[in-house]
Amino acid sequence: MDLDLAQLRALGAIAEAGTLDGAARALHLTPSAISQRLKALEATAGRVLLVRSKPVRLTPSGEAMVRLARQVDLLAGDTAALLGADDAPGRPPSLPLAVNADSLATWILPTLGPLASEICFDLRSDDESHTAELLRDGTVMAAVTTQADPVPGCSVIRLGSLRYRPVAAPTFVDRWFADGVTRAALAEAPLLIFDRKDTLQHRYLQRRVRTGAGQPLDPPIHAVPASSEFMAAVAAGFGWGLLPRQQSAELLARGELVEFDADRGIDVVLFWQQWKLRSPALDRVAAAVREGATRYLD
Amino acid sequence: MDLDLAQLRALGAIAEAGTLDGAARALHLTPSAISQRLKALEATAGRVLLVRSKPVRLTPSGEAMVRLARQVDLLAGDTAALLGADDAPGRPPSLPLAVNADSLATWILPTLGPLASEICFDLRSDDESHTAELLRDGTVMAAVTTQADPVPGCSVIRLGSLRYRPVAAPTFVDRWFADGVTRAALAEAPLLIFDRKDTLQHRYLQRRVRTGAGQPLDPPIHAVPASSEFMAAVAAGFGWGLLPRQQSAELLARGELVEFDADRGIDVVLFWQQWKLRSPALDRVAAAVREGATRYLD
Known part of the structure; x- marks a missing residue:
């Protein structure tokens, strides 16, 4: 042709x-x-x-x-x-990337910032069920994603983990967990999810009470589908939720959030998937992301 | 039946x-x-x-x-x-609401906070092209949206405006607009958009240079599809962008952002659309939103 x-x-x-x-x-x-x-x-x-x-x-x-x-x-x-x-034309190349919401809210912007004058970043939310499709149809050229299975035509490397821990506002902990993080308290205390596909909080609940008897817990649930706003809602006392330590560190230090069950959390492993394609722009971004991952992820 | x-x-x-x-x-x-x-x-x-x-x-x-x-x-x-x-069961009723991203990042959480122990907020992002469908099919019962046309079966009221003004990091303004916000500078200075459907920055550009000659400006563009992260990317110097004053106030006061063309901006009018349905929970939320709008919106 x-x-x-x-x-x-x-x-x-x-x-x-x-x-x-x-x-x-x-x-x-x-x-x-x-x-x-x-x-x-x-x-x-x-x-x-x-x-x-x-x-x-x-x-x-x-x-x-x-x-x-x-x-x-x-x-x-x-x-x-x-x-x-x-x-x-001297226009910087544009690079479409899928990025999961919590990476976008924590380590991706400082990681990509130094390249922003040379590469235009066309970031897309990584709706996890959708990322494989975005890679497959060429809408994005790479993705920071929780999906470990390589999309056909893509290479994949492990970046590291975001360390999610259960947090809440201090007044919320006083009100709901004064007698400890008991099954009874977890059955009643409101919690936050990101959206319907966010199972993190329920995975924590299942692990936390799996030794207990009775039917699954069914506490009140708020959904806040934006990463920074999710944290703001937790700090405002809407409910408890799991936040990456990389995101909550500042509010924890200021005492606006507390970890109420710090020993139990969920580490979410992130991967970098990219087209097998020799492109200087893509190579530079991949190198920056790998470097950023060693600095910010566990 | x-x-x-x-x-x-x-x-x-x-x-x-x-x-x-x-x-x-x-x-x-x-x-x-x-x-x-x-x-x-x-x-x-x-x-x-x-x-x-x-x-x-x-x-x-x-x-x-x-x-x-x-x-x-x-x-x-x-x-x-x-x-x-x-x-x-004593479980608070759950209320699914569509909210546009910048409202979620600014005035909606403080507005809904006082009701969060009595009502579970199931917030959805208001992708504007999608909100009418969410209302129509009953996925949400109400929406904070820029769409003024009532969806069949819904009532609509005007809430007020978010006042978008062009902002950038101080170092960015020094670098790109040292000789003023000229057509030549706007043709080269990178800008941010939220996503492909976000036309605000281009509407500002069109108004700003409409007296000029030549073909449309085609500057480098970054896309950051999350509200707080959009602001973080502007403050980090990725590019300039339009932010609601309700959102940028704190960073403006701290000198981390500056308004470089404060007289020209775009006011975006927001509406409340809700099902015509007598529900105490929905009525209380509608009243809180109206009240919050008078406090936070222009």
């Missing part, structure tokens, strides 16, 4: 925007130019790449082509950066 | 969990008990409510029934609370 970069980029933009008009706006082109590039690319591929619904839907051939478009975009950005700003 | 509450609750749990096994775990029942309740409910309704795929998929009749199940659950929780803890 004799592929044309501008055509590939047009397809990538359509997949991103969901409509030809949106792609036209993103690339500063007319919708008709976008449409012509798409047709030319379909002629080259000999396949229909896109179902013209609203929003558009990629065919399996279209998905493969978008993955290619994103890989080519990264490599072209790298090359432009190598050639210097003289004849290239 | 002679509806059975336990059957309705089983359907709601299946819709929530996506599988019969998940619903069984959530309700502390056997999968077979869940399956029997579902069949009995389908017999009463005279309709297939659920396609038995993985995950399950609701039929249109099933969706209507789940909406009813959620409404009934809220009303039953209210009634149990009214009856007191003697013969009812």
